[in-house]
Amino acid sequence: MKSIILDVDTGIDDTMAIAYAAHSPELQLLGLTTLFGNVSVEESTRNSLYVLEMLGREEVEVYAGAGKPFARDNVLGYAKHVHGEDGLGGALQDAIPKRTAGSMTAAQFMINQVRSKPGEVTIIAVGPMTNLALAIQADPEFVTLVDQVVIMGGSVTVKGNVSPYAEANIRSDPEAAKYVFQSGLPITLVGLDVTMKTLLPRTRLQEWRNKDTKLSQFVADAADFYMNAYETWNPGIGGCALHDPLAVGMVIDPSFCRTEAMHVEVDVGEGSPSLGRTYAVEQTDSTKSPNINVCLEVDAERFLEHFMNRTV
Secondary structure, three states: OEEEEEEEOOOHHHHHHHHHHHOOOOEEEEEEEEOOOOOOHHHHHHHHHHHHHHHOOOOOOEEEOOOOOOOOOOOOOOOHHHHOOOOOOOOOOOOOOOOOOOOOOHHHHHHHHHHHOOOOEEEEEOOOOHHHHHHHHHOOOHHHHOOEEEEEOOOOOOOOOOOOOEOHHHHHOHHHHHHHHOOOOOEEEEOHHHHOOOEEEHHHHHHHHHHOOHHHHHHHHHHHHHHHHHHHHOOOOOEEEOHHHHHHHHHHOHHHEEEEEEEEEEOOOOOOOOOOEEEEEOOOOOOOOOOEEEEEEEOHHHHHHHHHOOOO
């Protein structure tokens, strides 16, 4: 069993990732840490608490983290056109979680966990990299104590999704991403290179609805909204990508993706149209040794079946 912390900006694909992780016996969910991204940090914290409640996992604590980027004042803008006003496609229906977040910050919780279990904790980060950057800044030894960090972010060999160059999580806080990438953390990058190949077809939602539980209807309703958003910019796609769940899948079974070690950097040039771009430096540059294992190919069919059998 692998001990994990899920670092989330809980929107719809985060919700599916949390459910997938919670139902996977290979994983011990130590806690959720939250931050801005798809929604505000307050909304992602509320959503995370509610999703855990729906899953019957109230023993898992939630710790709120960054409300703004690491080195800039302005948030790029929340993705409510993709995830809905509540971040859950309206599936929240004004529900109020029974619990509140823990008193520690997200970064402090991460630090405490890796110090109490050196070499045993995996962090799965599926939002901006801000909480990770803050943890490294507060405790430089953090990078030597983590087992691995699996990041949903970036688009090293393909186009971005919020600009022709940049993926949303990296673009939301490019300075944090650069800081994390240069930190020496053992990182696996699960980016658009593979996540856009993991389509959850709309036709599969009926499998969840047929289970006729509060959880299955909740996740199906949220996913349905998410798919409608996908359809607006990719007519005829007939589903949605499983971005955040694939990052969880790579911790359960690393054979889902083929990876390649690369030296990846982040464009942080203010005013640059390629702000937030993640790009690989040619290995002919001897000063740039590989710093990240980048996922380049995915066994999408096998992953989809694994995900569907566990999520609800």
